[in-house]
């Protein structure tokens with residue numbers, strides 16, 4: 001199987017957040033309703049976590065699990081502002097605005 005960038009058939013995310021240097025970059029993104037955000041764990045194997053604010057309603061929760069590699073995607077089907085954090089580094093926070 002041959003996969004070429006742009007030809008793989010996998011949809012491009014609406015926003016990409018790089019996790020590096022113990023930061024979300026950028027921490028705050030805006031996507032349309034139905035948009036997908038991709039977090040990329042690219043911090044030399046340092047463990048991080050993308051975890052939705054536990055106060056949001058259950059159907060909007062997202063949780064990457066704690067990991068140091070790969071990517072995590074979540075699709076946001078309802079408008080709102082979603083805060084998230086890294087449980088390993090609680091000072092790492094960001095928001096996804098869906099509008």
Ligand SMILES: [Cu+2]
Pocket residue numbers: 022047048049086087088089092
């Ligand atoms: Cu972290």
